Amino acid sequence: MRQLAAPKGWTQLLLAAPAEPWSALRAAFTAGPAATTRLLDDAGLCGRGGAGFPTGEKWRAVIAAGAAVNYAVANGYESDPAVFTNRLLLEENAQAVVEGLAIAAATVGAREAFIAVRAEYTDGIRRLEAVIAEGERAGVIGASLLGSDRELIIRVRPLQGSSMIGEETVLLKALAGKRGQPEQTPPYPSETGYLGAPTAVNNVATLAAIPWIIARGPAAFRAIGDTAQPGTALVQVGGAVANAGVLEVPTGTPLAEILAAAGGAAKGATIKALLVGGPSGGFVPTQLLASTPYSGAGLHGVGAHVGSGAILAIDRSTSIPEFAAMLTRWCADEACGKTIPCRIGTRRLAEIGQRFADGLAGPADTVRLQELAADVADSALCDHERLTPSPLLTGVRYFEGEFTPPANGRS
Ligand SMILES: Cc1cc2nc3c(=O)[nH]c(=O)nc-3n(C[C@H](O)[C@H](O)[C@H](O)COP(=O)(O)O)c2cc1C
Ligand code: SF4
Structure with missing residues (x-):
């Protein structure tokens, strides 16, 4: 698993650590929940965990539930086999993930927040814990959130089990130490989540985008990628390509350009399709790659989906x-x-x-x-x-x- 060099013109915001750590948290805390969720709406930030739900709307639902206790959870479980985009993010930019989660917690009024990750992501776990310890030492999180009378305890929770743990209702049970199967929704976790309390569950890449959005402003984020779901996404390109690895891609980029950024076909290979979206993804034949944007709607139109962010190039020798x-x-x-x-x-x-x-x-x-x-x-x-x-x-x-x-x- 490695990060591939991005072509010129592709903004790298998820894999670029915040220039001034914790300054986005300070800004969000000062602005307050209404202004922060409005800012995410203005940016057009949608979830990177697969479903593409608007993040500001999700956080408002947690607040609107009106409970005394709320939680925030970062989903870094990364269900699909052989996909490592979340792992790379945790290793390269743990600061943005922790700070994004702290902003979620501060916004929805959570005093406790969790980062759920695969237990085998030991380097990522170490980096997350180092950022949390540094934030506690600096007095921005921990016993006092930015000097206020509110605490914010962030815990890393390594998990192990089936691919279903990545589904949010299962994840919340796993965090509570229970064996789980998905629950019928609604009610969504934003109403009934961890230990029955309203919970904001967001993918780690969704959260990692937030410090950048706050630092650069929502218009800068909206200017990148697809108009319906702007920003960038982490994509793992593998299979019959010259350079397998993780790319940070502006949403809406045609699949042909993503393939080209991975060096095109491997030596001796002839690609006949890309499998987009992991094991339950769709095959997109080569003749559609130039006209298919990497976006929720674009992929849906050809029978594929964003899913885990996996793109597998299929050689013509594969049945x-x-x-x-x-x-x-x-x-x-x-x-x-x-x-x-x-x-x-x-x-x-x-x-x-x-x-x-x-x-x-x-x-x-x-x-x-x-x-x-x-x-x-x-x-x-x-x-x-x-x-x-x-x-x-x-x-x-x-x-x-x-x-x-x-x-x-x-x-
Ligand atoms: C079977 C299944 C597996 C899933 N696995 C993951 C996962 O590994 N990581 C993730 O963030 N979301 C996963 N999801 C989506 C989550 O349920 C949830 O929508 C997501 O974490 C919300 O975050 P977002 O709004 O930032 O996308 C999965 C969903 C299903 C149905
Ligand atoms: S549809 Fe039902 S049986 Fe299938 S994975 Fe989801 S909860 Fe389980």
């Missing part, structure tokens, strides 16, 4: 049906089992995927795939189920030839 079947099996194995349509539906999807991979599927399987994918999406309790059909659906859509067996009369 899309085989790869899609493997991904679907992984997603079925990871389903927590709480809801029957997901537990059984994702397993059936994996079986259909295997029939395609084995060359045994006929046209009836394509119809069953479409119907089952629609049923699964309709009944989903969490996005895991909703997104699991993506590799097979986009595979069939863009690589139909690979999914169509030789004329054999099967149906």
Whole structure:
């Protein structure tokens, strides 16, 4: 895992440590909750954890819940396998993550805040703890938040378990030491979160953007990237590329430019698609890379999604049906089992995927795939189920030839 050099003109704000540590926290604390959430609205900051929910609105919901005790949580669990964007962020810019979380806590009135990270991210954990200790020594957090009579205790919580822990309702249970499965929402964690109290849960990259936004102003952030969801995002490019690693990309950048920034195809490779969004992501064929922006709406339009920020380049030697079947099996194995349509539906999807991979599927399987994918999406309790059909659906859509067996009369 390494950071790739960004092409000229790409602003690096998540991976650039704040010029004056804690000055954004001071500014937000002085401005107060209403002005701070308005500033995030003006910047257009949306969550980087996958769903893209507006951050200012989420924090206002916590305040509006009107509880005596609130919490703030940074989600650095990074669910998907072989994705390390959060890890790199923690190692390179722990200051921005801790300061962003402190701003969240100060804004929603939390006296205790947590940074949930994978237990194996030992270097990141050390850096987070060093920033917290330094902030306590400097008297900006800890027993007194910036000299006020309010305390702000920030704790790092290393977690280990299934990929479902990254889902916020599971994360909050894991933080409370409980085994968990996703909860039906609403109510959202902003109303009923950690220990039942209103909780602002934000991805670490969402929080890391906030000191920069406060220092440079919302207009500077809005001027970067996609108009609907401005700013930058951490993207991990891997697979058949010349230079695998993490890039900080302006949102809305065409996929072709992201691929070029990773050096294009590896020597001897010919890329036929990018898998965008991790194991439940969508295949985007090369002919669509120039016209597909890396944004929520842009990726949705081609059947993919931002998800974990993973982009995997697929070489032409890879069988899309085989790869899609493997991904679907992984997603079925990871389903927590709480809801029957997901537990059984994702397993059936994996079986259909295997029939395609084995060359045994006929046209009836394509119809069953479409119907089952629609049923699964309709009944989903969490996005895991909703997104699991993506590799097979986009595979069939863009690589139909690979999914169509030789004329054999099967149906
Ligand atoms: C199955 C599943 C796994 C998830 N994994 C993560 C994760 O690893 N990190 C993360 O920040 N959000 C993850 N999310 C999204 C969180 O539930 C939540 O929306 C997010 O942490 C909110 O932060 P944001 O508003 O800053 O994006 C996951 C969601 C689902 C359904
Ligand atoms: S949709 Fe799937 S992963 Fe989500 S709660 Fe239900 S069984 Fe678990």
